[in-house]
Amino acid sequence: MVRDITFGQYYPGKSVLHRMDPRMKLAATFGMIIVIFICKSFPALGLMTLFTLVAALLSTVPLKMILKSIKPVLIILIFTAVLNVFYSKGGQTYFSWWKIEVTEKGVNTAVFTVIRIIALVVLSSLLTYTTTPTMLTDALERLLSPLKVFHIKVHTLAMMMTLALRFIPTLIEEIDRIMNAQKARGADLETGGILQRAKALIPIFIPLMVSSFRRAYELALAMTCRCYTGGEGRTRMKQMKLAGRDIACLVICLIVLAGVITLNIFFKKVI
Amino acid sequence: MSNAIEVKNLTYYYSEGTPNQVAAIKNVNLAIEKGTMVGIIGHTGSGKSTLISHFNGLLKPAEGNVFVDGEDIWQSKETLRGSRFKVGLCFQYPEYQLFEETVFADISFGPKNMKLSPEEVRERVLEAAEFTGLRKEMLDKSPFDLSGGEKRRAAIAGVMAMKPQTLVFDEPAAGLDPSGRKELIKLIQNYREKTGCTVVIVSHSMEDIARVAERVIVVNDGEIAADGTVDEVYSHSDELRKMGLNVPEITQIFSKLHDMGYDVPGNVYSVEKGAEIILNLIGRGCR
Ligand SMILES: Nc1ncnc2c1ncn2[C@@H]1O[C@H](COP(=O)(O)OP(=O)(O)OP(=O)(O)O)[C@@H](O)[C@H]1O
Ligand SMILES: [Mg+2]
Numbered sequence: 041m042v043r044d045i046t047f048g049q050y051y052p053g054k055s056v057l058h059r060m061d062p063r064m065k066l067a068a069t070f071g072m073i074i075v076i077f078i079c080k081s082f083p084a085l086g087l088m089t090l091f092t093l094v095a096a097l098l099s100t101v102p103l104k105m106i107l108k109s110i111k112p113v114l115i116i117l118i119f120t121a122v123l124n125v126f127y128s129k130g131g132q133t134y135f136s137w138w139k140i141e142v143t144e145k146g147v148n149t150a151v152f153t154v155i156r157i158i159a160l161v162v163l164s165s166l167l168t169y170t171t172t173p174t175m176l177t178d179a180l181e182r183l184l185s186p187l188k189v190f191h192i193k194v195h196t197l198a199m200m201m202t203l204a205l206r207f208i209p210t211l212i213e214e215i216d217r218i219m220n221a222q223k224a225r226g227a228d229l230e231t232g233g234i235l236q237r238a239k240a241l242i243p244i245f246i247p248l249m250v251s252s253f254r255r256a257y258e259l260a261l262a263m264t265c266r267c268y269t270g271g272e273g274r275t276r277m278k279q280m281k282l283a284g285r286d287i288a289c290l291v292i293c294l295i296v297l298a299g300v301i302t303l304n305i306f307f308k309k310v311i
Numbered sequence: 312m313s314n315a316i317e318v319k320n321l322t323y324y325y326s327e328g329t330p331n332q333v334a335a336i337k338n339v340n341l342a343i344e345k346g347t348m349v350g351i352i353g354h355t356g357s358g359k360s361t362l363i364s365h366f367n368g369l370l371k372p373a374e375g376n377v378f379v380d381g382e383d384i385w386q387s388k389e390t391l392r393g394s395r396f397k398v399g400l401c402f403q404y405p406e407y408q409l410f411e412e413t414v415f416a417d418i419s420f421g422p423k424n425m426k427l428s429p430e431e432v433r434e435r436v437l438e439a440a441e442f443t444g445l446r447k448e449m450l451d452k453s454p455f456d457l458s459g460g461e462k463r464r465a466a467i468a469g470v471m472a473m474k475p476q477t478l479v480f481d482e483p484a485a486g487l488d489p490s491g492r493k494e495l496i497k498l499i500q501n502y503r504e505k506t507g508c509t510v511v512i513v514s515h516s517m518e519d520i521a522r523v524a525e526r527v528i529v530v531n532d533g534e535i536a537a538d539g540t541v542d543e544v545y546s547h548s549d550e551l552r553k554m555g556l557n558v559p560e561i562t563q564i565f566s567k568l569h570d571m572g573y574d575v576p577g578n579v580y581s582v583e584k585g586a587e588i589i590l591n592l593i594g595r596g597c598r
Contacts, residue, residue, distance in 0.1 A: 052330060220369045221408035224400040225469060226424030228392075243420065246410035250455065 050172045055100040056285055057170040062179035064286040068293050069167045075297055076159050081307035084300045085155055091296050092159045101169045109165035110158060117154055124150035152310045173205040182280065195271025218247045313381030315477045315509040316343040316366050316398065320375035323361055327373060335361040337533040343511065348503060350524030351513045354555035358533040359513045360403065363479050367398040396425055399475030403482040405466035409454035414465050417454050421473040439472035442502050460491050471502065477509040484519060496523055518559045521545065521580030529554065542578045561585045
């Protein structure tokens with residue numbers, strides 16, 4: 041069913057991560073993703089993995105959901121692993137046959153890269169699991185607001201993003217409804233070749249377009265009626281405030297950064 | 312004879328397996344005999360639409376079975392597809408399903424999916440258009456150029472043209488003005504009289520249901536709370552009110568009058584009927 045496509049994949053909860061200021065969360069996630077790439081040695085990466093694990097535990101998002109977020113990048117993971125194993129050469133040779141050689145360096149790089157990618161995916165999905173899309177765009181708007189000096193309409197962009205996100209579930213619901221109505225008239229969406237299936241989408245696509253345009257006009261009208269004129273002078277219902285936990289997060293992130301740099305200096309570089 | 316639709320121990324969950332899981336239908340048993348006209352009422356969110364979406368296999372039961380014509384519809388692909396043609400489902404606000412260039416083409420979408428010959432399709436479209444009171448010249452218009460009420464009729468014609476044995480309407484009169492409502496209900500009634508098919512109508516309006524249905528099923532919170540003739544069900548007005556349903560005002564007045572000892576029946580569901588009875592009564596008193 042269409043409905044099963046989770047979007048934004050927010051996982052409701054009350055954990056520390058859920059309650060954190062979305063601005064801090066966004067900035068921290070962004071920062072820590074950079075830190076992942078600063079890691080050059082296994083102990084440094086280990087520290088980063090520990091950080092990711094602790095964050096995952098704190099989020100109270102079930103392991104199953106986190107694993108689900110890794111699934112889409114599985115192919116990329118396998119691909120990078122294989123490439124690295126065969127292409128980076130050096131150190132002790134574990135296995136060799138014809139032109140293929142598996143060396144210590146190859147295995148190390150492969151493992152290193154895979155862990156890196158997994159940490160990256162898990163961190164960024166923790167952000168989306170614990171923050172609603174609206175909060176995320178809100179935070180983005182705030183963090184990008186300095187760009188106003190370059191006459192970039194940050195508010196309009198954020199509003200467009202919020203609206204688009206807001207209407208995705210509505211659209212999915214609408215698609216579901218139209219699909220059911222056409223199925224009830226005997227539309228066959230499941231069988232046939234590609235061309236036939238593409239054609240079968242017309243009865244769904246056209247009503248969807250029609251109602252989307254209607255909805256867009258109605259929304260624009262409703263917003264105008266409520267005197268919406270853009271970002272100027274707008275206040276917010278939900279004020280974002282930095283709390284103790286946000287400061288704690290910042291401190292922890294900085295400690296991890298310092299730790300990663302130190303461990304990079306004292307241990308052998310892998311990459 | 313097998314039942315037109317039979318539902319056994321039906322349970323359905325929305326968002327199954329997520330934290331938002333809700334049971335929309337809870338262990339429902341129901342049989343609808345062939346040729347009857349059944350009304351389904353219930354408070355908003357009680358699960359009416361969910362229930363009827365099982366009748367032609369649009370939703371798959373989490374537990375339990377659905378039988379159409381005595382056949383379990385989930386037993387194979389063929390029976391499932393067959394159920395789509397045996398049970399015609401007309402959703403709430405069906406006008407949003409229109410998509411073809413002309414009304415004619417849109418009505419013929421269903422019959423075409425049944426792989427009928429072009430002549431047969433044509434015949435059925437014209438017949439359905441006549442039933443729903445769509446004039447001939449409208450058939451060549453774009454469905455998006457029709458008025459709201461006409462769109463509704465075109466959409467209903469699209470389902471009728473498939474000539475299903477059972478027709479299920481979800482709030483067919485929603486959003487229409489009172490005379491439009493009446494006309495539409497009349498139209499469904501006429502269709503049934505002509506074809507003798509089984510009809511299920513879901514409605515918020517207890518007046519509409521009283522006017523047409525032979526049997527009323529009350530759905531409350533995913534369960535069947537009452538099932539019987541209009542008189543039987545509507546006489547429990549207190550219980551109905553607890554489920555968020557109000558029997559028509561005219562019925563309330565007449566049952567009060569009846570309780571006060573006046574010589575009027577307690578089961579009056581339409582203002583016309585009520586007026587007739589009162590006029591009769593006054594007439595008698597004068598003479
Ligand atoms: N797609 C969905 N996802 C999750 N929950 C749903 C979905 N559709 C309906 N529900 C829930 O299931 C319950 C029954 O809904 P349903 O649409 O069957 O009610 P209804 O009786 O048809 O209401 P109405 O009279 O307003 O049309 C409601 O509580 C509703 O919130
Ligand atoms: Mg409904």
